[in-house]
Amino acid sequence: MSTGTKLLRLTFETLHRSGVAAALRPWSQGLGVIFCMHSVQPEKPSADGFTPNAGLTSTPEFLDAALTMLRQAGYDLISLDDALLRIEEGRSAKPFAVFTLDDGYRDNLVHALPVFEKHSCPFVVYVTPGFVEASTEMWWLALERIIDKETGRLEAGNVSAVLDGSAASKWAAWSVLSPVVQGMPEHEQRTWIRETSARFGFDLAALCQELIMSWNEVRKLAAHPLATIGAHTLNHFAVSRLPEEEARREITVSGKALERELGRPVRHFAYPYGNVAHAGVRDFRLAAEAGYATAVTTRMGTVYPQHVRHLQALPRVMVSSKYAEPRWLKVLASGLPGRMNNLGRKLNVR
Ligand SMILES: [Zn+2]
Known part of the structure; x- marks a missing residue:
């Protein structure tokens, strides 16, 4: 805590x-x-x-x-x-x-x-x-799930984070990336999450349909x-x-x-x-x-x-x-x- x-x-x-x-x-x-x-x-x-x-x-x-x-x-x-x-x-x-x-x-x-x-x-x-x-993106939940499942480098704006599968790297990535993505102009933010999701094969539409x-x-x-x-x-x-x-x-x-x-x-x-x-x-x-x-x-x-x-x-x-x-x-x-x-x-x- x-x-x-x-x-x-x-x-x-x-x-x-x-x-x-x-x-x-x-x-x-x-x-x-x-x-x-x-x-x-x-x-x-x-x-x-x-x-x-x-x-x-x-x-x-x-x-x-x-x-x-x-x-x-x-x-x-x-x-x-x-x-x-x-x-x-x-x-x-x-x-x-x-x-x-x-x-x-x-x-x-x-x-x-x-x-x-x-x-x-x-x-x-x-x-x-x-x-x-x-037809639109629940970007904050998609970002959570991508960070949770994936390894490798994630970049947003001028920040980046490396995911190695550990909880510590996930929290570090979230704390660096989520404020930057949250702060992007609205359409830029959605372009970013669509491109990032495509890169990892994450299905944004399925997330909406699930939840x-x-x-x-x-x-x-x-x-x-x-x-x-x-x-x-x-x-x-x-x-x-x-x-x-x-x-x-x-x-x-x-x-x-x-x-x-x-x-x-x-x-x-x-x-x-x-x-x-x-x-x-x-x-x-x-x-x-x-x-x-x-x-x-x-x-x-x-x-x-x-x-x-x-x-x-x-x-x-x-x-x-x-x-x-x-x-x-x-x-x-x-x-x-x-x-x-x-x-x-x-x-x-x-
Ligand atoms: Zn809301």
């Missing part, structure tokens, strides 16, 4: 045990919280512990414990549409918690849905049509009374890095494609990656112009009545079983970490 992770765990455990987060909750809470998750699946054994994307995965047991704990702590587990009504009213008798899952993983249907059903907890799945149709729901599965989920389907761009691009017309197309057409496939309105949107570097004020405007009732970021924070004027820049709190204990969700939902992160401010929408 890295020093940073240890420090984070210590901070959350202290905030939880000391009662500080609970004591400050009336000041920091706001109306409620929107949690962001991705894949939900049972713990998979890894031969050498090389799991750099584990922060995007939670176990069904974690989700189960989190929902139990939040309900015991007095949170209303509600749909995003109901949360929107409370934001528009500017009040919530009890704080709300909304669960959202990004990208459209098949395990959301297989492993997360039964847990949400057990707790009668509504949830949102933000789907990227390009993943469903295997992401088919249209039939998305339709099955959309028909469930607890589920809401939202849009997540066509190609999972960081929209702020695109020219305006391309960003507008990614934001607008993804919702239209989902509406066509599902035969129902798509009112909600999530910005891929979703932090300050990936979605900004221009993109909030584009999401509003596209007609989305809400759009969520991954800027950490809880929701306040003031967000009524920034419904396309809603904050979320990212959680995964790798980095969080279920009891810490209470700390995260209290709003205190978000307020600390935002230097005491309620809004982080610029």
